[in-house]
Amino acid sequence: MxxxxxxxxxxxxxxxxxxxxxxxxxxxxxxxxxxxxxxxxxxxxxxxxxxxxxxxxxxxxxxxxxxxxxxxxxxxxxxxxxxxxxxxxxxxxxxxxxxxxxxxxxxxxxxxxPDKVLLGVLRGVRFAGRLGVLTPSERHVSQTQARWRGCGFDAVVVAASPYGASEPAAAPRTCADAHGAVSVAGAVSAFRAGGVGLVLLDCMGFRRDAREHLRQALGVPVVVANxxxxxxxxxxxxx
The missing domain is CATH 3.40.50.1860 (Rossmann fold)
Structure with missing residues (x-):
């Protein structure tokens, strides 16, 4: 069955x-x-x-x-x-x-x-360098930093939308003050400069293609939440 x-x-x-x-x-x-x-x-x-x-x-x-x-x-x-x-x-x-x-x-x-699954896995993995976290919008950055640092990780948090070119609406705000400072490709330089040893794609919207791009560019493990x-x-x- x-x-x-x-x-x-x-x-x-x-x-x-x-x-x-x-x-x-x-x-x-x-x-x-x-x-x-x-x-x-x-x-x-x-x-x-x-x-x-x-x-x-x-x-x-x-x-x-x-x-x-x-x-x-x-x-x-x-x-x-x-x-x-x-x-x-x-x-x-x-x-x-x-x-x-x-x-x-x-x-x-x-x-x-998923948040508890991710935390359990990351606490069970030793890796050199900092934790890189890709979060889905600039509006998420501060809360994402607080969350992972509160869990004991030295996190480098970068915002990039998993939902393509269109910015999420922030109703009743406008898209102009929403998010999307960098693309997934643009996150590479920030993670490299931050010395990350593992990257977490911290949104269920990020997909396998983002993992492959980051892993090939950075040469470190990349965890896709979904x-x-x-x-x-x-x-x-x-x-």
Whole structure:
């Protein structure tokens, strides 16, 4: 019998940009059921979920391929609701498609939280040099630095969008003050200057091609969040 794995994106399902690569690693013995925290919402409703003062900043992809900034406080209850929905659908396991840290999520089925998976792996690997972290926007840089340095890592954090040339909308702000100081290719010089010994692509939107570019350019290990999580899930379901 196939394992049924639920996946919750903080944006809109299906995540055609990342789930197919994850599914390939999980193999044919897994059926994936996707849900999105923003499924069915209108543009004004999504805009109302933008980050407020002092809120954690998240970025995600909509079904039409555009990307938006969200506030963690506003989206967390919607994530919890989708977890409950998937449990009602009878999935065997649930995977959160976001590397952000969410406190207090509840689940009766195994819940895979990528931020905790990444931290566990990095704490189990010794490497020379600093930790390079690619974060999805300039608005994420300070919180990403605080997170990884708080976990004991000397992190070099660089912003680059995994969502192509179009900048995520920061509704109600404009794209001009959003993010994207460098491309993935542009991150190479910053990581090289920072003396990194391992790079983490700290967003579920980064893909295999970004890993290959950075690994070839820097000659250091590169961890892709969504692929690592997919391998963990495959092991757990026996795929």
């Amino acid at each position: 196939k394992a049924r794995v639920g996946m919750v994106t903080i944006g809109q399902a299906p995540r055609v940009d990342v789930v197919p690569e994850m599914a390939d690693l999980m193999g044919p013995g897994v059926d994936i059921v996707e849900r999105g925290a923003l499924d069915g919402l209108t543009s004004p409703q999504i805009a109302a979920l933008a980050p407020g003062e002092g809120d954690g900043v998240l970025v995600t992809r909509l079904a039409d391929g555009t990307a938006v900034f969200l506030g963690k406080r506003a989206v967390t209850p919607r994530v919890q609701a989708k977890i409950a929905e998937l449990e009602g659908d009878g999935v065997d396991m649930i995977v959160l498609l976001c590397t952000g840290t969410f406190e207090g999520l509840l689940a009766t089925r195994p819940l895979v939280e 692929l690592l999580v997919a391998r963990v899930v495959a092991e757990m379901v026996g795929a």
